[in-house]
Amino acid sequence: MMINFILNDQKVASTAKANERLLDILRTEFACTGVKCGCKEGECGACSVILDGRLVNSCMVAMGHVEGCTVMTIEGYRKTERFAALDTSYASVSAVQCGFCMPGMVLASECILAKNPNPTEAEIREGISGNLCRCTGYNAIVQAISIAAKEGEGLW
Amino acid sequence: MVNGYQATSLKEALQILAKESVTPYSGGTDLMIDPEENATFLFLARIPEMKNIVEDTEYLRIGAACTFTDIIENELVPAILKEAAAQIAAPAIRNLATIGGNICNGSAKGDSALILFATDAKLCLVSSRGERVLPIAEFYLGRKKTALQSDELLVEILIDRINLSNYYYKKVGARDALAISRVSFAAILNVADGKIVNCKTAFGAVSDIIIRRADIDAMLVGKTTKEAKVVKKEYMAAYDQAIIPIKGRISAEYRKAVCMNLLRDFLESNGI
Numbered sequence: 001m002m003i004n005f006i007l008n009d010q011k012v013a014s015t016a017k018a019n020e021r022l023l024d025i026l027r028t029e030f031a032c033t034g035v036k037c038g039c040k041e042g043e044c045g046a047c048s049v050i051l052d053g054r055l056v057n058s059c060m061v062a063m064g065h066v067e068g069c070t071v072m073t074i075e076g077y078r079k080t081e082r083f084a085a086l087d088t089s090y091a092s093v094s095a096v097q098c099g100f101c102m103p104g105m106v107l108a109s110e111c112i113l114a115k116n117p118n119p120t121e122a123e124i125r126e127g128i129s130g131n132l133c134r135c136t137g138y139n140a141i142v143q144a145i146s147i148a149a150k151e152g153e154g155l156w
Numbered sequence: 157m158v159n160g161y162q163a164t165s166l167k168e169a170l171q172i173l174a175k176e177s178v179t180p181y182s183g184g185t186d187l188m189i190d191p192e193e194n195a196t197f198l199f200l201a202r203i204p205e206m207k208n209i210v211e212d213t214e215y216l217r218i219g220a221a222c223t224f225t226d227i228i229e230n231e232l233v234p235a236i237l238k239e240a241a242a243q244i245a246a247p248a249i250r251n252l253a254t255i256g257g258n259i260c261n262g263s264a265k266g267d268s269a270l271i272l273f274a275t276d277a278k279l280c281l282v283s284s285r286g287e288r289v290l291p292i293a294e295f296y297l298g299r300k301k302t303a304l305q306s307d308e309l310l311v312e313i314l315i316d317r318i319n320l321s322n323y324y325y326k327k328v329g330a331r332d333a334l335a336i337s338r339v340s341f342a343a344i345l346n347v348a349d350g351k352i353v354n355c356k357t358a359f360g361a362v363s364d365i366i367i368r369r370a371d372i373d374a375m376l377v378g379k380t381t382k383e384a385k386v387v388k389k390e391y392m393a394a395y396d397q398a399i400i401p402i403k404g405r406i407s408a409e410y411r412k413a414v415c416m417n418l419l420r421d422f423l424e425s426n427g428i
Contacts (some may be wrong), residue, residue: 019193043334064161064181065184
């Protein structure tokens with residue numbers, strides 16, 4: 001029996017077993033390689049996706065849990081205006097180095113701004129607290145999200 | 157669905173549980189860390205009875221499949237539980253992890269379980285044979301051992317609605333986000349007409365089961381703050397005997413010292 005869900009605005013059906021990880025299936029069956037495998041224990045946030053509007057670690061989600069749900073990965077999100085605003089703001093302060101954490105970090109940014117279009121610095125730091133970045137030291141990322149909030153006014 | 161069942165009603169879930177060997181799957185965050193390769197999951201996230209947060213005359217009833225985000229965002233939930241829930245892991249985990257999973261995991265480090273000990277919460281366990289309501293302290297039998305039978309589901313958590321406001325909560329972890337408690341402490345103290353009517357304390361992440369000693373806390377009940385000060389030394393000494401920490405990644409001595417410091421701070425913050 002297939003597992004049906006919506007991936008990046010498209011109806012999809014997966015032949016995966018119910019106990020397989022969403023992370024692995026996104027990468028192998030759907031070629032969503034923006035979803036990175038970091039720690040496989042919910043500690044690093046590199047595999048973050050937006051599941052039914054909320055940020056989750058896809059390494060912590062079994063495929064059976066996804067039946068009937070909506071999943072957004074960076075591959076779908078990058079087609080949005082909101083992504084364009086974040087792309088510009090991240091670039092403007094060089095908030096990217098190796099890039100491994102970036103898909104998760106950008107989706108976390110989206111969830112912060114979707115909840116609160118004018119977040120405080122503390123709220124931004126809380127929102128990305130589950131996403132590890134070993135290059136940037138976070139300050140540039142925090143700045144980028146803050147810039148996106150200002151420059152992208154009305155988008156969120 | 158291979159290796160899984162999607163239950164859409166409690167009745168359906170209980171029927172599957174009664175005849176198949178399945179692992180109940182609520183948020184998945186504990187299960188997926190080290191999943192058994194051939195595990196057959198029973199997915200619970202679509203069972204309405206387990207997703208509600210409602211109140212009746214006596215209790216606040218929290219569905220076991222409510223995530224910590226659901227709990228933080230719900231206006232009926234008392235501040236003591238919201239505060240503890242907000243310090244669990246990070247947002248992406250709180251969006252998945254459920255209170256029922258935190259309890260059924262059977263760990264004394266469960267941050268929401270600690271609050272349920274401090275509030276003397278009850279658990280509603282249901283099987284196709286019927287339901288039973290158990291005080292949370294009776295649910296835990298040892299490290300990772302609970303009273304949950306193989307055909308039972310934890311469906312609801314019942315919290316007394318009164319006397320929850322004057323609380324104390326501290327989680328001691330290695331960092332702000334994604335920290336597992338090294339020691340956690342929750343307490344409630346209520347004074348009415350100048351007398352302590354209610355004193356409840358609970359110590360988490362110290363030994364195999366969360367420590368809740370109503371017999372010791374009873375020493376302060378019925379006393380004025382002044383009278384409580386008189387027995388404070390005796391009260392602290394009783395806890396000094398009762399708290400026997402286990403050594404893990406951190407030492408038993410550290411855990412003990414933190415427990416006693418937090419207990420003292422809780423008393424002092426209430427003028428005792």
